[in-house]
Amino acid sequence: MTRDTHATVTQSRRIERLVAGQATSDGAGVKLTRVLTHQLQRRLDPFLMLDAFGSDQADDYIAGFPDHPHRGFETVTYMIAGRMRHRDSAGHEGLLENGGVQWMTAGRGVIHSELPEQEEGLMEGFQLWLNLPARDKMRAPWYRDFKAEELPRFTTAQGVDVTVIAGHSHGIDGAVTRDVTAPLYLDLHLPAGARFEQSLPASHNAFVYVYRGEVDVAGQAVPTQRMGLLANDAQADGVAIEAGGAGARVLLLAGAPLHEPIAQYGPFVMNTQQEIFQALNDHRDGRLGESA
């Protein structure tokens, strides 16, 4: 499907800051880059974390993420290349592969594993943590797998391929929508020199992450493997992203901030320390992954 002239951004947000992310490892030793770190949680509310993983060295990913708990937020895993098997305490199981998305609402708690189903070759993707409003943190867990061909997609007149993982873009509804945080999650494949415009409410926190090539946003270059925080200018009505001469692949994320206290201890993200102690107790006593 082709969409054109739908977005009319008269003034683009500018880049407030470029972020390189931190090399780290998680799970049973999976090497990854934490693009959205703890220090950016308030600035990028409602987003809590973004990890980028990508390697063709099996040692970097083979041990995967064995059984671990989550409570109080949502995890969105987008697999560009490779295969990962997911199993959780709510009885969900799925194979995530080549362009697929897994959206999991941990709510009051799940225990799950995310394990590679390949012993060699490229494994590449992203895991985003999206906060839940206080009132939804103890809701029942929810889970959905989307194969690549199930994700809403469109192509602009300039040839930009857009996958709408969440939210709305150019009249297309994403695979998932959420009321309170209204997350927008787009994967953009821009041919050389192409421009993509997306309207954004001024109050929404937003960023781009460039994972191939380089882009220009309001006169500032964002190189590959960099996050560009988009300033919340009251005058800006969206963002205009222009690909460099080699084309680019970019994640664009935006969401309405919750403005609620964030209390995090590892895989538990609540509003108060008391709720964190409760999560630890529930996990210790085996109540965290129980179905109601």
Ligand code: CO
């Ligand atoms: Co997990």
